[in-house]
Amino acid sequence: MVNYITQSKELTALKEKLKDLPYVYLDTEVAVKDFEKVDYFNDKVRLIQIGTQEDIFVIDAFKVERDTLKEFLKEVLESKGIVGHNLKFDLKFLATNFDVYPKVVFDTFIASKILAKGDNSQKHSLSAVAVRLTDEEVDKTYQTSPWWVENLTKEQIEYSAKDIEVLRSIFREQVVRLNEEQTHLKSSGETYKVFGVVNPVAALEMAFLPCLVSIELSGIPIDEKQLSNLIKNSKTTFQNLYIEFKRKYYIDPFSPQQVANFLTKKLGLKLPKTEKGSFSSQDVHLKPYEDKPEVKTLLSIRYEKKTLDKLEELSKYVKNSRVYGEFKQIGASTGRMSSYKPNLQNIPKNLKSIFRAPDGYLFIIADYSQIELRIAAEYTKDKSMIKAFQEKKDLHKLTASVITGKDYQEITKEERNLAKAINFGLIYGISPKSLVEYAKNNYDIDITLSQAKTFHENFFNFYPKFKEWHENVKNYLEKHKFIQVETLLGRKLIAYKFTDAVNYPIQGSGSDLLKMAVVLFYKSLLDLDAKVVNLVHDEIVVEVKQEDVDKVQEILSQSMEKAGRYLLKEVPVEFEINVSKSWSKE
DNA sequence: TACGGTAGCTCG
DNA sequence: GTACGAGCTACCGTAC
Structure with a gap:
């Protein structure tokens, strides 16, 4: 009725x-x-x-x-x-x-x-x-x-x-x-x-x-004055560069065709092809030629344009010195959220400082450390990796020593970076071939295919449960064509591809963890003047009244710790917590 | 002119 | 045999 x-x-x-x-x-x-x-x-x-x-x-x-x-x-x-x-x-x-x-x-x-x-x-x-x-x-x-x-x-x-x-x-x-x-x-x-x-x-x-x-x-607080100043300056810088470039080289720096033509024919650059067969002028392919003024200016123009676009996009959503974006609670099938109108999860690092807490307030910025590797260790139950985390070892360094055969103490920064690439890549089933590309593009490290193969092999020999996990999934998929996999909490995916099947439990458990930490945090907050203003996959940003900072920081720590212990039984979670006036830790 | 796909860049 | 998950903009070809 x-x-x-x-x-x-x-x-x-x-x-x-x-x-x-x-x-x-x-x-x-x-x-x-x-x-x-x-x-x-x-x-x-x-x-x-x-x-x-x-x-x-x-x-x-x-x-x-x-x-x-x-x-x-x-x-x-x-x-x-x-x-x-x-x-x-x-x-x-x-x-x-x-x-x-x-x-x-x-x-x-x-x-x-x-x-x-x-x-x-x-x-x-x-x-x-x-x-x-x-x-x-x-x-x-x-x-x-x-x-x-x-x-x-x-x-x-x-x-x-x-x-x-x-x-x-x-x-x-x-x-x-x-x-x-x-x-x-x-x-x-x-x-x-x-x-x-x-x-x-x-x-x-x-x-x-x-x-x-x-x-x-809540929205997230932003320094409106700084934002408008940045837009003004960035506009001028960009326009000057743009006009100068056009005047000098008679091409539009934003036409892929004209740029590719200019770089290959006029400057004689060797550029790789895109899928469709045209020349690719991606930043990463231009980086090696940065000493050429034309390339340098082109990269600057792109950088300024990106900054300006992002700032202008942000300013569309500002009201009373706060940005009101929206989230999709389950934005990815892994359970991760996504953010839009505007996307507050891909703010460039160099722009985070414009998000400033208002007078009398501060940000507490907390992020889980190496969380996906910890989850992978817990998920596979790999003894070496669990032990490393229990002993608070630097896992990237440990992997570096394993793959290079060098002493843990003697690992250089570059070797650690390489290991970082390998650690992340191998969770998701990267092939030696892609590893070469990945190390080059993201860490500017050159390795050969045979080196990549050796690293690949050493990694799996040292972390045998990883190898077993990947092999089991591969075999199962070959036989059944699909596989149901799940996160530490029990979130489920029916996967048809190997990479999906191995990625999902790790990324998905990470999202279980973050959401659980936030739920526990809100439960314990009571009437303290604090609120979460952004979430970025493994990071929680809280805006808090100055006098409540210590209490709230303690509650946040305990919530993150408790969520960690609930989902990860053998591997400890660790996180960084910073108190800051702006989102960049300063 | 409107729409869909792709490339390219940002973040995790 | 394959690294994973998103959003946003600009460009470009196609359909109307």
Whole structure:
């Protein structure tokens, strides 16, 4: 039954009706004119649909009295579980419109992504999930109908209620499927108590969701003055270089064709070909010719342009000296988040200093050290690697001594860098051939193919469980064509390629770890004036009131440590923590 | 003119 | 036999 609520007094009766329920279904309709430009701070929530197993209540936020509604929502939604689809959207609006912050949630959008196990062909809209899991269909025609008009049509009200019906069926099916997953860890937290979900990955993601809502609503502080100055200066520098270049060489430095032609014909440079057969003028291929002024200027032009573009992109998203970006909670099939509008996870190192905490505040910047190697050691149970980490050895140096046969103490910086390349590359199944390229491009180290082969071999002989792991995966794949692999928490992927199968558990466990650390951090924060403002795969950036720095730093350390101990039983985790006025550690 | 794919660069 | 995961911009060919 659908109840359309337009009068404040009806809320009292509704509150009584919902009193004993552990959770409700929730959806909202927001008066957004252009869904490309959702403004979480200014757009208005029109309808709040609350569903029980039997009934659906559609509350018209434009009709009922504001304060009564706020009080009602706070009392009801913060005291029980919430089931919804893509709840980050609804939760952000509940926060900005009504100051309401539900903490115990189940998001069918997130659940659907977890259940997909990396199948990127699956879509996760409410209607796509409904078709896949139930026999119901959803008509989205009214989603973008005018939700701001004074009197809504009967169709609009019915549409808004229909989503709740679909949500019920999806939710029930997802809980069954999530709980069917084989897992060695079982969740016993809120997600279990309220929704009956034992799946630990789902439990983590659902606990993480409200944290992510807080992160997005916080934004990250930026020094607006420094930003505009940088843009101004960078513009001038770039324009001067650009005009000078065109005047001198009569070509456009941004036309790949003209540049390639100029470099090869006029300067006689030897450049490799791209896939399509044209000459490639990538920075890395031009680096060796940096002593030529034409090349040097060209590289500078590119550098300035990149800086300028990035700064201008950032400035598009600045409001009140903060950048409000968005995250996809499961942006990669490994469970990693991705960041967009703008992407705050690929800010060039040299620009991080423009992110500055406001007066009276500081950043705490924490990142896990060599986390993927530690996870690989834990995952493979390789004795040598575990021992090295337990003894707090520098693993890159150790690998360097293993592959070169030199003494651990005598490893040079260059050898350590080479080992770094090998350590990372070999986790992901790099071939000796690619290793040569990789060492060259990323560390500017020249090795021959036969050297690479030797290093490859020495590495696998010293870390035998690594070899075994790769061989097992390879053999299994040859026989079965696909393999299900999982992270330390139990996040799953069906892999068809060797490199995916070996990469996933490592990268995926890293994302389990970071999300868990953030959840634990928020749980212990209580009323301290601190909030997470960015997450970059193995890094947590917290903005904190100056006087709370010590306490918050301690809580953050303990959270990262605890998450580490929960997921890694044999290998210790380590992390760096810095307190700084800006994101660059200074 | 709009869209999709590719190359190239940034980060982890 | 294959290093992995993202987002953003500019360019370029194709379709309308």
